[in-house]
Amino acid sequence: MEKNKIIKITPDWISGFTQSDGSFVINYSTVKNGIPIRPTPVFNLTQSKIDYDLFVEIKNHLGIGRIYNNRNNVTFVVRSIDEIVEVLLPxxxxxxxxxxxxxxxxxxxxxxxxxxxxxxxxxxGIIQIMHLSYFMNKDTSLRTEESKEILENKLKLKYGTLPIINKDCPEIMANLSISSPINLEFVRGLVDGDGSFNVSFATNRRRVSVNFTVVCELSSISVLNELVEFFKCGTVYKLPSKAARYQVQSVDEMLNKIYPKLKGIKFNTIKQNHFEKTIKVAELIKNKGYKTNEDLQTIVELAWDMNKEGRGRKISKSEYLSKFFK
Structure with a gap:
């Protein structure tokens, strides 16, 4: 993250960022005394390590949690029941x-x-908790019926036949249908989490395109459908990987629909830089095109290295230019 960058954290931004990169998990461990199964609620946010400063701001804003670093990622974690109840639930x-x-x-x-x-x-109580939460993240969980049975067998070993519990829990479905429309701050957080602005260069012909995408798990595709309504443009696709993608590829839609909605805000991540460059390229394509070598080179110099410093491209910048500069 850029030094001295102003980071703006708001509750709706946190909600949108969590929608993209947050998870709610109930972990289980075994203990010797009392009930042999112990549940531990964990909330976490995970992003690339370049966003460490952002996570420090999140921690300071909420006043809770801890930050962990590894080679690639930074994670903000909240395990304290009191912190969860007093800060996250409200x-x-x-x-x-x-x-x-x-x-x-x-x-x-x-x-x-x-x-x-x-x-x-x-x-x-522990049986009810296991029933409710063991497979709570069905699209991303690696848990199996076999692993759940291992935990249940630990209870059976101590108590014998387990009591039958009431599996109904109406509070879980409460408010699912009473959801307010997404707002700009939620969208800002959503994009900071799993959004991207890109400029694509075809390698087999002289073609440059811009695109804006947001990806989420397939079970939350309704969020992407709300983006279509929010921006009044874009298409939602189902992906093979149990995910879905919202996408805008039209220069006109980027300039006339996306830009007017987002020009008054600042993203908290590198997405701000990518947004600004993508809009500049869209304006260049709209106003001048790239038929001349000079115009094409202007776009290449502006946008080639914007994502992963160009490492995601199939060929190098010099190789690309050599294809079209005779």
Whole structure:
């Protein structure tokens, strides 16, 4: 992240960023005393390590959690029940998530409040918690019925036949249909999380294109459909990887629909730089085109290295230019 960059954190931005890059998880461990299964609620946000300063600002803004670094990523983690109850639940209740992320949050909240009330220290309580939360992130979870059965067998080993519990939990579905439309701050967070602005260069012909995308898990495709309504443009595609993508590829839509909505804000990540360059390229294509070598080189010098310093391109910048500069 750029030094001295102004970072703006708002509740709706956090909600949008969480929609993209956050997760609500109930981890399980085994203990020797009392109920042998112990649930631990965990909230985390994960991004590239270049956004470490942003995560420090998030931590300072919320006043909770811890930050962890590894070679590639930075992660903001909240495990404290009190911090979750006092800070995160009020935030996400007032600034709700959407789609499958809202379902996961409602399950998370239900379990957190059960743990706060010490219900996890009773056999019926831990069984209810496991039933509710074990597969709460169906699209991304690596958990299996076999791994759940291993935990249940630990309970059976101590208590014998397990009691039958009431599996209904209406509070989880509460407010799913009472969701306010997305707003600009939510979109800003969403794009900072899993959005991208790109300039593409065809290598087999003289063609430059711009595109704006936002990706999410397939079970939250409703969020992307809301983007179509918010921007009054774009298309949503289902992807083979249990994901979905919102995409805008038209220069006119980029300039007349996307830019007017986003020009008054600043993204908290490198997406701001990518946004500005993509819009500049769209304006160059619209106003001058790139039929001349001079105009094409202007666009190449502006945008070739904007994402991953050009390492994502199939060929180098010099190789590309040599194809068209005779």
């Amino acid at each position: 935030l996400f209740d007032k600034h709700p998530l959407k789609g499958s992320k809202l379902v996961a949050y409602n399950i998370f909240k239900t379990v957190v409040l059960m743990i706060k009330d010490k219900k996890h220290l009773k056999l019926e």
